Amino acid sequence: MRKPLRIKDDYLNVLLDVASERTRQRGSRVYEIKIGLSLRELRLLRTIGMHPGITMGQLVRSVGIEKTLASKRVNTLVRRGLIAREIGTVDARQIELCLTDDGERTVLAAEPLGKKLERGFLNCLSAAEVDTLRTLLKKMIDAEAASRDRFDAWLAEYAARESGLNR
Template sequence: MERRMELFRDVIAAFDEGFDLAEKYDSMVHRYGEETLYQSEMHLLQAVGRAPGITMTEIAVNASKTKSACSQMVHKLQKRGLLTQVRNSQNNREYKLYLTDRGREIYCAHEEFDEACLKRSYTYLDNFSEQELLVYIAIQKRLNEAFKADIDENG
């Protein structure tokens, strides 16, 4: 039992290190041509690029963010000429979001960059079998359940 707990502590330490690195990466600004964007801004552009006509409410729900936070970001990106809002003809209170030509260029450049990063990361895992990757997924999903329970209990 003691050895298993020590291994578990190592798992959590590795997870924490990965989380810290991901957080550091997400907080960096990224340059796309002449545009500089934070990851959160790029994620919003991605959501619109992948689902043209999506609403702020849908983005907020999918990203677990408030509508107010999404609205502020949409207005910021709209001012920069990357997004447009079109009033929904069936619901005057709702706006559908679309990328501008400039926004689409940045979205496409980011998708290419993401794909290159994904391929690079994929090669780092060449030594692991499909079964080992499936075990990792199962472990991570179970840990996510524990993390959600922590949030529910303490949030």
């Protein structure tokens, strides 16, 4: 049998992903029972509710859900009468999304449950730690957005350099 590798096992992105996945699974089960929607569907509705007229591209960037999955979920929510699609007010080529009255009622009904669930899985932290965690996560998200163009340029360069070495 091989010896275990002595490597770093606490990369922050992995820890964030595991924590997120576990809490998302729990929350989604509760929302599905109580509201009839998954956590991802509610995330889409919440974002549309906070940004009426948001385009699909803006929505995908905002919620962090893969484009194909987000599109399928939006289509489902449109069919259920929770989201309406409208011709863009600034650009008629764009489709803007907004909540219907039923969509708005659904989001508002889910809000107290979301607060309760968040308190439940953060009860291992003090109020100050929760505030710090929220501040740090927002800072990381903002930093990623601010550096995305530079990273994409670096990655393209890196990929071109690596593909040239591998020939």
